[in-house]
Amino acid sequence: RLNGRRSKNRMENICICAVQSPFVYGGAEILIETLRSELARRNFRTEVINIPFKSHPILDVKKGCLLWRLIDLTNFNDLKIDLVIATKFPSYLVKHPNKVTWLFHQYRQAYELAGTEYSALREDNGQENREESSFRESLWQIDRKALLESKQIYTISKNVSNRLKKYNQIDSVPLYPPPKNQEKFYRGEFGNYVLSVGRLDPIKRVELLVEAMRYVVPEVRGIIVGRGPEKDTLTEMAQRYESGHRITFRDFVSDQELFDLYANALCVYFAPFDEDFGFITIESFL
Structure with missing residues (x-):
């Protein structure tokens, strides 16, 4: 259920905030496509705001965070954006008075992948340096602030909700997506x-x-x-x-x-x- 009441005179304008790795197509992209299609089928005017994101080095991660934070999605050319739906990191850093987050995942290298072989935040010896450790701790605070700006917080699974509660002390509701062409x-x-x-x-x-x-x-x-x-x-x-x-x-x-x-x-x-x-x-x- 969407927050806010739809106007009787026009279609509600919704922006889905997405993150794209060029030439990569997987579950997240399918979720975005399906969400847009379902909203359009219900007569909402929907646009996907898709911004490329580099998951390393740390400087590029910070740039990606700043880019989303500086975007103004309240209106474009006098067209009011009634709702934004944030998805995966760092799209939920976007500011909007009516933001809902459907969380796919956060920056996993700073959370459950920290210290594992799958984290980019480690040196050749497998240990984090001081900069990486500081960035990870700062990111937890940034995520908490940005996510709590949401009117509602949903996730794609109980696993994602459990992580959000464990690391950021934020409650959320799992909203499971159906498979495409089921x-x-x-x-x-x-x-x-x-x-x-x-x-x-x-x-x-x-x-x-x-x-x-x-x-x-x-x-x-x-x-x-x-x-x-x-x-x-x-x-x-x-x-x-x-x-x-x-x-x-x-x-x-x-x-x-x-x-x-x-x-x-x-x-x-x-x-x-x-x-x-x-x-x-x-x-x-x-």
């Missing part, structure tokens, strides 16, 4: 392949599947669908383990191919580190 998923036969779907990032831990394929029976194959910086590493690993001939890497598949792959998989592999929500889990059960 009506098109179907059940087929159990095939002879293990399916992995998603971006090939270290935090997704797809290397565990590649390694595990060394130990499965020869009849079982692996199909890995996705792009990302780990693609070459995973391919080389498969060749080194002499299981490359049983693992197929697919950069892209059509929607219908993806439905078919899910429907006929022996099982679906999904083992990221402390995932926010995970469309893959939901899709694999449809």
Whole structure:
């Protein structure tokens, strides 16, 4: 339910605040597309404000925070913006008198990923330096201030809500997003392949599947669908383990191919580190 009353004479104007990594398309982008589509279907005039964001080094993270904080979304060319919906870090730093946050995730390197191999806030020895530690502590305060400006705070999962409560002492309500095209998923036969779907990032831990394929029976194959910086590493690993001939890497598949792959998989592999929500889990059960 949206805050504020809609005008009887015109459509309510809503801006969705999004963060984009160029050439990256995943769960967050699907969520934004679906949200915009659903709002438009309900006759709201909706625009997505999409700003590129670099997650490291720290100076660029600070620039991204400042950029969102300085944006004025109250009106454009005398067009009043009635509502802004913030999503993931740092979009919720935007100022607006009627801001609602649907939190995808915060800057995870400063929270639950701090001190892990998945955090950019560490040196080669795995330890934070003084600047990184200071930035992390400051960011907790910045997030708390900006998020509490929201009229309502929702998250995409109970896991995200738990983090928000643990680190920022902020209560929120999980609002689970439905999978895209959920009506098109179907059940087929159990095939002879293990399916992995998603971006090939270290935090997704797809290397565990590649390694595990060394130990499965020869009849079982692996199909890995996705792009990302780990693609070459995973391919080389498969060749080194002499299981490359049983693992197929697919950069892209059509929607219908993806439905078919899910429907006929022996099982679906999904083992990221402390995932926010995970469309893959939901899709694999449809």
